[in-house]
Amino acid sequence: MLMNILKNKLLLLFFCTMIVVTVNAQDSNNSKSVEAKIESIISSLTIEEKVAMCHAQSKFSTPGVERLGIPELWMSDGPHGVRGEINWDNWGYAGWTNDSITAFPALTCLAATFNPNLSKDYGISIGEEARYRKKEVLLGPGVNIYRSPLNGRNFEYMGEDPFLASKMVVPYIQGVQQNGVAACVKHYALNNQELWRGHINVEVSDRALHEIYLPAFKAAVEEGKVWSIMGSYNQFRGQFCGHNNILLNTILKKDWNFDGVVISDWGGVHDTKQAALNGLDIEMGTGTDGLTSSTKNAYDSYYLADPFLKLLKSGEIKEEVVNDKVRRILRLMFRTNMNPNRPFGRMNNQEHIDVARKIAGEGIVLLKNESSFFPVNASKKITIAVIGENATKSMTVGGGSSELKAKTEISPLEGLKKRYKNATIIHAMGYASGPSAYDRVIPSGLDENKLKQEAIEAASKADMVLFFGGLNKNHLQDCEGSDRKEYKLPFGQDELLNEILKVNPNTGVVLISGNAVEMPWISKVKALMQAWYLGSVAGDAIADVISGDVNPSGKLPFSFPKKLSDNAAHSFGELSYPGDSINQYYKEDILVGYRWFDTKKIKPLFAFGEGKSYTTFELSKLDTDKKEYAKNEAILISGNVSNTGNRDGSEVVQVYIGKLNSKVKRAEKELKGFQKIAVKKGSTAAVSISIDVNSLSFYDESISNWNLEKGDYLIYVGNSSNTISKKIKITIK
Incomplete structure (x- = not known):
């Protein structure tokens, strides 16, 4: 008996020491040392403790493991600021007096800056505020594509172009996460309307999926190294996105090698087996009333709670399934609340x-x-x-x-x-x-x-x-x-x-x-x-x-259409938007936003990339470094931006590229590069934009992979999608 007590005390001491030991920056970034510690913790957790870590214990938290010193995981809404403190079991505000924060501009505004450096500043600032509020996960940013101007949640996202959203989301994530707070990119994927969002089934081609709706999420994972992702409410090809085998297991975790945590949207889980096997890691918000009077311990009745435990204990689901979820959750913790080297955070300061x-x-x-x-x-x-x-x-x-x-x-x-x-x-x-x-x-x-x-x-x-x-x-x-x-x-x-x-x-x-x-x-x-x-x-x-x-x-x-029917999604009738309440078909396919207006020769009210200044600019001497390229090379576009007015100002030089005589349907042109440049009045500044030739590939459904088409391409350089100063023809060998 005495030996067992001593053994247990030594075990507890070992884990406490292990968890509070200083984790250097390399360790907190998924090093072998941290991975070894994670495996050691997993081997000492009971199956009940593992399952408990996979679902909520309150509106915005999941439980830790008290006996091992593993802390709770706390989340907060906040693509534009950290939300006020919510009650444990309901959506009422807790009435705190110390949870007022800095409200940052909505993400549509951030995208409109066309300035990735400002996106980094945004991420750092909001990450500091989340850290000060002791949050481990900030539920944002959102990168769903602007498909219809009626979508009630467009203001939370970064516009209609996947390239722009990709370039703006990466620095935001990096800024947030340097504070030891996980960004949680949402809503993965195809959540492009709020009407019937909880059940509508989206049918879209693989090509549009990969070319339009996934690139910003992919950039968040592969370039931004985001630590968490939120599944969306809607369905894709008959399966809810919160536990969708194609989206989560195949694309996110296998193809993109995502090593973080997939968190459900609140109430976005519908089935225990699918949640367990199709890539979901943490289930949030299923019991909307928390610890209700009608159900004892409602959180334990979540799909990834007691029903999951029962399938594990019966052997119907292998324990490695829950181990993978816990492994990811612990990895998130070593990056956040189990990394004592993360900064303390700041809130409501002049810099923000x-x-x-x-x-x-x-x-x-x-x-x-x-x-x-x-x-x-x-x-x-x-x-x-x-x-x-x-x-x-x-x-x-x-x-x-x-x-x-x-x-x-x-x-x-x-x-x-x-x-x-x-x-x-x-x-x-x-x-x-x-x-x-x-x-x-x-x-x-x-x-x-x-x-x-x-x-x-x-x-x-x-x-x-x-x-x-x-x-x-x-x-x-x-x-x-x-x-x-x-x-x-x-x-x-x-x-x-x-x-x-x-x-x-x-x-x-x-x-x-x-x-x-x-x-x-x-x-x-x-x-x-x-x-x-x-x-x-x-x-x-x-x-x-x-x-x-x-x-x-x-x-x-x-883009701003003159009338609603000029918008691509709306031009195909109700089955395209909003659907028939059961299914919805993205009939415009890859022609979203300015791609539609340009290709179909429909004049918008205001075009993507459009915006005036109090001064005037002139683009000149625009050219490429050569006229023929091979794959894996970079196309270098250079030129001058002259401020010909009487005020200092900034211009955004935009580079679009289109394939001439393509063997597949394409948009007339697509944004592939941009640079915001400040120019003093009466002055001229040089601009240089590099574009990877491989980025000109299309998603080839016949091989389920990207395909670079050889032949002639046209480069469009201007200051909006409909104001082009120079066209340059190049050839891909």
């Missing part, structure tokens, strides 16, 4: 505010600027009518799981009042949507007709009008759980804007949204700015650009 403001300023896109309406001189004594609920409405709350408890949120109206101290600023709501919630409730005491009349009266008295319109984070707008019902602006904004233009044609529009909208009034307004959801310092960043303190340099990360 500065990063948020810089991203917001670089992401705002100037789309129209007739008669140099913008910038507006901040020293002028003029009367400005600021009209629209979006000038004052909080945009950090609402929207679903990405909602934030921001320490501060500066509204556009606040930002303008601070900047334009010499001007007289009058504000009228004009329209009202109600609080950020899942139902539209007009606040009591507000009359829609009266709001409209007040706005028209304000406009008639002003020298200029700034109309803040767009969408918001309410249900059926830019919000998780549902899609938009229509493409036009909600809450009577189109009609209101037309009335305002009758009394004051000197009107500019600032759209706050994460989605494209219909614009029947676009020819009548003087200017248009796409401003996204900008987070804590939204108002300051908008004032920076409107005043000219910041020269706009953002570019659209997705």
Whole structure:
């Protein structure tokens, strides 16, 4: 007996020492030393302890193993900031007073910067805040492709182009994870609408899957070395994505050699055997009420809980299946909460505010600027009518799981009042949507007709009008759980804007949204700015650009169709979007976004990559280093960018490539390289962009692999998908 007690104490001491021993940077990065420790721990865990690690114990945590000193694993929502603390067993907020954070711009804004360096800054900053809040997994970023402008969750993603999303997601992941916090890239895969997301079955070709919908996830794994991935709610070819054999076992874990953890979306698991055998590692959120009164220990009733344990004990599922899951979970822990060398984190500091403001300023896109309406001189004594609920409405709350408890949120109206101290600023709501919630409730005491009349009266008295319109984070707008019902602006904004233009044609529009909208009034307004959801310092960043303190340099990360039927997914009818509630067919195949508009010769309202500046740029001396290339070589495109205006500014040089006379269907051209470059007024800067020849391959379904087609290609160099300065013909030998 005494010997057994001593043996157990020595065993416990060994594991405690092993876990708290300093793990150097190499160890924490999946070294042989860590792998040996993981195997040693697995051999000492009971099967019950292993299973417990594979499912939730609360809304946002999984259990550790107390007797061995293995800690709990804590997660948080937060592609744009770390979410406020949620109760253990329900979706109510815990009421903490120390969980207010910095709200960063939405990922559509980050993508619009076309600046991977800013993406790294974003990741570092949000990772520091997650670390300070003692989170091991940050549930983001999202890289689902923008397929329809009605998708309620597009604002959380990085646009319509897989290359842009790939280039922007990698530095974000690296920035987060240098804090010892795992990024969790989501939603893998094909979660391109919120309507029926919990069950809709997506049918898409292998080619479109690999060329359009998977590249950003692949880059996250192979280049970003992401530590976790979240499965999506929907089905793919008849199997739920949260435990989909093709997506998880074959592509993710076998083809891409992903060594991290697959986490289910909350409630995304539907079957114990499939969850166990098809690649899922941690099950979250299945029992939406947590420890309910109707089921004792509801967490133990998850699919990967007692039902999984029963199949393991009966021998129907081999123990190596759970061992692989635990191995991945422990590897994640050695990278996060069992790595004592990770930094402590920081929150709500000036550096994070500065990063948020810089991203917001670089992401705002100037789309129209007739008669140099913008910038507006901040020293002028003029009367400005600021009209629209979006000038004052909080945009950090609402929207679903990405909602934030921001320490501060500066509204556009606040930002303008601070900047334009010499001007007289009058504000009228004009329209009202109600609080950020899942139902539209007009606040009591507000009359829609009266709001409209007040706005028209304000406009008639002003020298200029700034109309803040767009969408918001309410249900059926830019919000998780549902899609938009229509493409036009909600809450009577189109009609209101037309009335305002009758009394004051000197009107500019600032759209706050994460989605494209219909614009029947676009020819009548003087200017248009796409401003996204900008987070804590939204108002300051908008004032920076409107005043000219910041020269706009953002570019659209997705196309704006003139009408909904011009969008590829919608052009094929209901079976393409939104489906028949059971199945959905991606009939546009690889022709998503600008690929569709270019190839079908449909003129968009605004094109992918489009964005104006307060200065002018000229691209010149554009050429390639040679005209013939072989596979594994790099194509070097070089040239000059001249700032021919009177302000310093930044331009994004974009390189698209198309195959001439291809033997397979292709888009006219595809983005293959870009570079954002700052140029002083009157100066010229050199630009150089390198493109791997292998990236010109198409996914050949006949061999289930990538195939580089020889022959002639056309390189398009410009500053948007529809503004090309030079075409260069090359040959691949």
